[in-house]
Structures are given as C-alpha cells and as structure tokens.
Amino acid sequence: MNKKRKIAVVITARPSYSRVKTALQAIQEHPDLELQLVVASSALLERYGSAVNYIEKDGFQIAAKVFNVLEGENLAAAAKTTGIGILELSTVFDNLKPDMVVTIADRFETMATAISATYMNIPLVHIQGGEITGNIDEKVRHSITKLADYHFVASQDAYERVIKLGEDPVTVFNTGCPSIDLADKVKQNPVLDFDPYKKYGGVGACPDLSKGYVVVMQHPVTNEYQDSRKHINETLYAIKDIGFPVLWFWPNVDAGADGTSAGIRAFREKYQTSHIHFFKNMEGEDFLKLLYNSKCLVGNSSVGIRECAYLGVPVVNIGSRQNKRARGENVMDVGYEGEAIAAAVQHFFHKGRPEPSHVYGGGDAGIQIARLLAQLPLRFHKTLNY
DSSP: OOOEEEEEEEEEEEHHHHHHHHHHHHHHHHHHEEEEEEEEEEGGGGGGGGGGHHHHHHOOOOOEEEEEOOOOHHHHHHHHHHHHHHHHHHHHHHHHSSSSEEOOOOOHHHHHHHHHHHTTTOOOOEEEOOOOOHHHHHHHHHHHHHHHHHESSSHHHHHHHHTTTTTGGGGEEEOOHHHHHHHHHHHHHHHSSHHHHHOOEEEEEOOOTTTOOEEEEEOOGGGGGGOOOOHHHHHHHTTTSSOOEEEEEOOOTTTTHHHHHHHHHHHHHHHHOEEEEEEOOOOHHHHHHHHHSSSEEEEOHHHTHHHHHTTTOOEEEETTTTTTOOOOOEEEESSSSSSHHHHHHHHTTTTTOOOOOOTTTSSOHHHHHHHHHHHHHOSSSOOOOO
16 A cells, blocks of 8 residues: 655634635545644734634644644744744754645745745745735745745646746646536535624624625735825725625734724724624635625735636725736726725626636646646756856
8 A cells, every 4th residue: 555645734824724625635635645734923812803613613633733823914024934944844844754845825924834844855836926916925925936836726827937937847737726626516505694793792783684785805015014094095985975785804813904893993983873783713615605695805815816717706806916917807906095986896796797717727627736746756956047
C-alpha cells in the first residue's frame, strides 16, 4: 500500500475557509491524501465570527491551532502578527512533517505560512494567486507566488499573469475557485430555507425579508486604513434610508478594522433604525443563499467579484479593494461617496438580474485541486521562466 501524501492546509480567516471548503472535502476523501488542517489567526477568534466552530461542525479534524493575532488592528500589529505566525507555524510544520503545504489567497497572515514552508524546504502550493487588486494584498499575493512551487489559480487572467511573473507554465493550473463549487451547489437549491435571525443571532432590528433586502459587507482597505471610519460612514448613511431591509456583516481583522467597527457602533447608538441587522458570521452555504435571494450586495468583499458573478447577484463595489480584479457583468464600481453608493443601489433595484459569469470557474475546483495534489511531483527548487 502506498503511503498517503500529507497535505497541510492553513486557514487564517473566515473567508479562507469558504474559499477552500470543497478542496478540503476532496482532499479528505482522496484515497492517496491525508489532510492536516491547521487553523490560525482570526479564524480562531470569537470577535471575528469563530470560523473554527463552523470548520469543526462540518466534520473536519483540526491538526493544530495557532493563536497569533496581536491586538491593535493597525499596520504594526499586522506585521507582528505575521512574525508570530512564522514562529508558531514553523513549530507546527516541524511536528506534522507535511509533504506539501497549501496557503490561500492574499491576507497578510498567509505570508507567515509561505515563509515557514519555504524555509523548511516543504513544497508550497498557492491557491488564488495571480490576481490584482491595487492594494497591499497585491504585494502579499505576488510575493507568495514567488515563494510557491505550484499555483492553482482561479481565472484565465490570473493564469496568464502568474506566468508573466516568471513562473514555469508546467507549475500553473487554472482550477477555478473552490468557492464557486459552493455557489454551484447553492444554485441547484437556492431557496432561503432558514431564518437568519434565529440561526445566527446578531444585533439590531429584525425586519421582514419577504419583499427583498440588501446585504452589506465592507472591509477596511489596508493602505487606506486611516480613512476606514470615514469610508464606512459614507456607506452607513447611504443605506440609512434605502427603503429595504439591510443585513450587515462585520469586517475582517485588518488594519483599520477598529475604525470600521467604531463607525458602525456610533451609527447604531445615534440611529434607532428598524431595517438594519448586524451579523458577525454565517456558514458559507447559508451566506450564499442569503446573497442569491438579495436585491444586491453592497461593499468591497471579493465574494461580490467571485461567487456573485457565478450566481448573477448584482453588486455595488465600493472603493479600491477589488481594483482591477477580473469581474462579470454583475458589478457596478463606485467611489466612497454616499450619494454614488445610494444611486448604484437604486439602479439595481430597477434593473433585472445580470447574466451569470464563469470567469472564476464552473464548480469543480475542489476535485481538480485534490487530484493535482495527489499526482504532482514534490518540487524542492524552482525553474523560473525569465
């Protein structure tokens, strides 16, 4: 019997889990692979939605937990959190002795995974490299590309860009995004078959959703973090008199998140609105069902660019966080001005749903990723295509 190849996948935040859930399932079910799931950073913290609870509920066994988030939600805290992550993950990898390490996307904590695996001579696989957004995440993403041995990208645009960055084409695979796998499952059964207030709690009013609602998810932009409170205030006042219920989701742990959170809290204290409810987190499939049945998504989350494109959900994309990322016809880009945000929302209220797009894949990324992880040779050096 062949020895199973050990695959360590590091989840550092709630979006990372939804991004790779189907890949985790496919790895776990593959006869030649052993999943070593490592949960770290904000994915372990209650104030950011305790993604670890959903991971365990879904039946995944966690091989190691890494508590490395330094409080502060500023640039220094982000840098120090990454440094602590390198120290802790190096110990984890030394104990687990994986054959390959998988890191996801571009959050600042993912740099710790990439550096630890590289310095320990463990082949590194990067999911969702090659995209561009025009902010600090882009530096992290492209840096991980240069450290990674294999690249499982989510779009043709990203595939071409990774090769332009000098990576050997034989190491680059356009698998699509695993989050589209979940979106495809939701598309087969899109009925909103749960009460979000009862199932997920949260705070604020509990308006009737039967005649339509809007979802808001806005994160701070790392290289604009000083303006995070100003930015969120524009969005808050844009939706204050929107005319439909609003389901608002808490921001990620990024530099500037304290400003975003403070703006939301100040707004809640000042206005006793009867149409806004705030959530911390939600299971991936439930969240996608909520999006599918909404009138539109407002904010700057990549879910608007990826899953909403596949589902044909209208998106009002605010600011620079998703700048230049490949998108479908479902996205309207606006600045941080409240009037522009409100006008874009009203535009979608009076327009039919956009056509779905397959720019980020067709719903089989998880299976493709598991197959590649089992078959690809272990690489311990790079042949750069310069």
